[in-house]
Amino acid sequence: PDPTRAESKTVKTTCPYCGVGCGVLATLTDTPTGPQVTVKGDPDHPANKGRLCSKGSALAETLSLDGRLLHPTISGAQASWESALSQVASRFKQTIEAHGPDSVAFYVSGQLLTEDYYVANKLMKGFIGSANIDTNSRLCMASSVAGHKRAFGTDTVPGQYEDLEQADLIVLVGSNLAWCHPVLYQRIAAAKSARPAMKIINIDPRRTASSDLADLHLALTPGSDVALFNHLLTTIHEMGAVDSAFVAQHVDGFDAALSAASSGEVQATGLSANELAEFTRAWIGTEKVVTIYSQGVNQSTSGSDKVNAILNCHLATGRIGRPGMGPFSVTGQPNAMGGREVGGLANMMACHLDLENAGHRATVRDFWQAPTLPEAAGLKAVDMFRAVGDGRIKALWVMCTNPVVSMPEADRVKAAIANCDFVVVSDMYGDTDTAKLADIVLPATGWGEKTGTVTNSERCISRQRPFLPAPGTARHDWDVLAEVGRRMGWQAEFAYESPAEILREYATLSGLAAQHGKDFDISALSDLTEVEYDALPPQHWPLTKERRGGRFFADGRFFTPSGRANMLPLHHRAPAKPADATHPFILNTGRIRDQWHTMSRSGLAPRLNQHMAEPYLEIHPTDATTLGLQAADLAEVSSAHGRAILRVLLSDKVKPGAVFAPMHWTSQLSSAGRIDAVVAAEVDPVSGQPESKATPVAITKLPAR
Numbered sequence: 001p002d003p004t005r006a007e008s009k010t011v012k013t014t015c016p017y018c019g020v021g022c023g024v025l026a027t028l029t030d031t032p033t034g035p036q037v038t039v040k041g042d043p044d045h046p047a048n049k050g051r052l053c054s055k056g057s058a059l060a061e062t063l064s065l066d067g068r069l070l071h072p073t074i075s076g077a078q079a080s081w082e083s084a085l086s087q088v089a090s091r092f093k094q095t096i097e098a099h100g101p102d103s104v105a106f107y108v109s110g111q112l113l114t115e116d117y118y119v120a121n122k123l124m125k126g127f128i129g130s131a132n133i134d135t136n137s138r139l140c141m142a143s144s145v146a147g148h149k150r151a152f153g154t155d156t157v158p159g160q161y162e163d164l165e166q167a168d169l170i171v172l173v174g175s176n177l178a179w180c181h182p183v184l185y186q187r188i189a190a191a192k193s194a195r196p197a198m199k200i201i202n203i204d205p206r207r208t209a210s211s212d213l214a215d216l217h218l219a220l221t222p223g224s225d226v227a228l229f230n231h232l233l234t235t236i237h238e239m240g241a242v243d244s245a246f247v248a249q250h251v252d253g254f255d256a257a258l259s260a261a262s263s264g265e266v267q268a269t270g271l272s273a274n275e276l277a278e279f280t281r282a283w284i285g286t287e288k289v290v291t292i293y294s295q296g297v298n299q300s301t302s303g304s305d306k307v308n309a310i311l312n313c314h315l316a317t318g319r320i321g322r323p324g325m326g327p328f329s330v331t332g333q334p335n336a337m338g339g340r341e342v343g344g345l346a347n348m349m350a351c352h353l354d355l356e357n358a359g360h361r362a363t364v365r366d367f368w369q370a371p372t373l374p375e376a377a378g379l380k381a382v383d384m385f386r387a388v389g390d391g392r393i394k395a396l397w398v399m400c401t402n403p404v405v406s407m408p409e410a411d412r413v414k415a416a417i418a419n420c421d422f423v424v425v426s427d428m429y430g431d432t433d434t435a436k437l438a439d440i441v442l443p444a445t446g447w448g449e450k451t452g453t454v455t456n457s458e459r460c461i462s463r464q465r466p467f468l469p470a471p472g473t474a475r476h477d478w479d480v481l482a483e484v485g486r487r488m489g490w491q492a493e494f495a496y497e498s499p500a501e502i503l504r505e506y507a508t509l510s511g512l513a514a515q516h517g518k519d520f521d522i523s524a525l526s527d528l529t530e531v532e533y534d535a536l537p538p539q540h541w542p543l544t545k546e547r548r549g550g551r552f553f554a555d556g557r558f559f560t561p562s563g564r565a566n567m568l569p570l571h572h573r574a575p576a577k578p579a580d581a582t583h584p585f586i587l588n589t590g591r592i593r594d595q596w597h598t599m600s601r602s603g604l605a606p607r608l609n610q611h612m613a614e615p616y617l618e619i620h621p622t623d624a625t626t627l628g629l630q631a632a633d634l635a636e637v638s639s640a641h642g643r644a645i646l647r648v649l650l651s652d653k654v655k656p657g658a659v660f661a662p663m664h665w666t667s668q669l670s671s672a673g674r675i676d677a678v679v680a681a682e683v684d685p686v687s688g689q690p691e692s693k694a695t696p697v698a699i700t701k702l703p704a705r
Ligand code: SF4
Pocket: 015, 016, 017, 018, 019, 020, 021, 022, 048, 051, 052, 053, 054, 055, 056, 057, 181, 182, 183, 184
């Protein structure tokens, strides 16, 4: 070949950031000055049809090897894989023998690929014999999972992205789609531009970028979503808009739900009669309505009830399972959905089977040839780190996530990990706040190096494909987990040689799960060859011989034993802790447009850092004046749990008494910018999801330095 000519190859892969799951064309060019990568949106991918947002389009700028962990470390010193894996397996085994299976735990991530997730879940639940595997998706969408299961019998997302373009009304609830799911927002904006009669209502205590497109913004009181949707349900009834035939044939619990909703709590929303009337008139008067919700609904001590309050309204009107209508939970992470499917949460089993069901356990146990399976849920994230802190958990393996930054009450989590007997971290980087506390750090491959599958918010399974070699001695997570499984004594059960082999096993199990009446069935993939796996196009599940994708519930059949959906009786509950004289402001946390989680990847792209260069506190000018704060001052934000120091950003987008801070900054990037040190770890009693949007805080001005 001519050495002066650039050789290039293009790989179809999937964006590693949010749950939209956009297809990416990554082109690697070998130039005389070295390899170069460019990315663009995949026009053939159903999620994005060629679009990318700011984060996705900057992916090529995040592939530097600077800071990458290239070798395992033991107590901070470089070590061989042989000695690191030998210690991981022997320490976990010794701990289990001495203290029982519930003395160990895995804390994993919605950024793992499905094949990694499946092996982690199989090792912990099937062979170690504990359900102590939980995921950072607990912080993201556990309330939606609980809401779906209560209403539908399974964790089923009814709709697809194309419903957003077919709807005549889109209601965003607790969802800054413009920043957090930008390509979905672009799709809605394009649809509204083509069809101006399409309406958008944005329900959010804060005015956000998503309000720009909205015909109506309802700045409800934080945490009052149940009161609002209960009011909608009673108005649906009063206006004669109940789909009585659908309810009679397909829904249980209508009368009890309506009775509870009629208890007159709407004043908790803080909305005016005109605002309420405009909302209910639009919702009831538009058949094709999609209600999209995410963290403002999920991250709440009443998150599961909020989800069911929304589902109640769709079930009462029969607006589900048909084009252009339905409730739609959008997931935060690239594979939050895949993690739900493989049972990577402490209260779930693989393929949507239930831990508490003896028949379901028998199916999984027989299929895995597992010695035992736990019969009850393990510790959910907040409780898991409490158990690390009080010594009940003595060996912890954290994969692909940074809980010292992202968990609520993060200082307590930091102390718990620091004092745990044995901590393993698998990560691309060895200097994260969490990895710095580990006994053993294992170098993991990342986006562009890994191969496997992810599932996005609309149940579309897409391939992540490699186009770069693994740096140093970094290994894939499934490979490391399988080797630890073999070293712990389960040779045949973890003898995987490729991710395709893992997906085939998983797909076969899904066919058995479907025999229990479950929705998740990808059995058409159970005899996939390596070549077919490599070429797998994006496809929505279910994937069976009879059915490929499509909407669920079009036939009015749900996955409960009776086949009927459940409406739930619900009452408004305020957030766990109100503001008081000591902590008079309510802190809301969330994402910003151009960063992702704890910034280990997105922070590497210079143009992404230009959007917001440092952590900030969004505060209303009236409150700022009362506190003597001016724009760009430094303010200390403190709660009963910790403190952070942030730059003041004056904004009338937050209401007086409320403040907002982004969740991305780590202690390396900003010595006191870890806002989750301040956030309280109050959780939803059903889902275990923390209330990351309503912590009472005090704010004080710091003297200029
Ligand atoms: Fe990636 Fe989400 Fe942006 Fe799509 S919308 S490019 S998946 S971050």
